[in-house]
Amino acid sequence: AQSVTQLDSQVPVFEEAPVELRCNYSSSVSVYLFWYVQYPNQGLQLLLKYLSGSTLVKGINGFEAEFNKSQTSFHLRKPSVHISDTAEYFCAVSDRVNTGGFKTIFGAGTRLFVKA
């Protein structure tokens, strides 16, 4: 079964500094990867996704992620963070299940805290 590991539960960083949120997944024949952001008491908003093609994926709000098949990683990066980026970030992987449908597994989440 697929699994997703987010290596850091919390990441404090100063405003305008770069940040990397790490995500590793268990290997599969084909994998579809996502990063979501969740603000307090809200649902999930898609930041970016990797379905196929270029391994460097650009998303909203200046975030990008790189799919690395050999290291089974999909780390999220932003060159300069803002206070408003403070939120919970979830890495997720979608995979086909036995019934023919698809199932999404979420990582435990990383709390990004941007300090002034």
Next chain:
Amino acid sequence: GAVVSQHPSWVICKSGTSVKIECRSLDFQATTMFWYRQFPKQSLMLMATSNEGSKATYEQGVEKDKFLINHASLTLSTLTVTSAHPEDSSFYICSARDRGSSPYEQYFGPGTRLTVT
């Protein structure tokens, strides 16, 4: 596009009563909808998958008689928490897959905060 709404956004109910949460896809047809549960400072846990016109598929450990799911149309799924107890208090989030887009993608609702007193 691809907007999912949930109603209510928050609800408080007494122990022993039932509460219904609605999930609607506003601008697309959702062949599949998912219900998640999220405890404070934790990740999303999939409760069940529902396909329009068929019975929901529940994840292991989820009581299907307690969490009733109905996916009556391509734009509406409901989750009914029956005989709610304080331990059912949680943040419930639905998501939906657009029949016209990638089967791997899903769009999330804003969530419903349930508090059982």
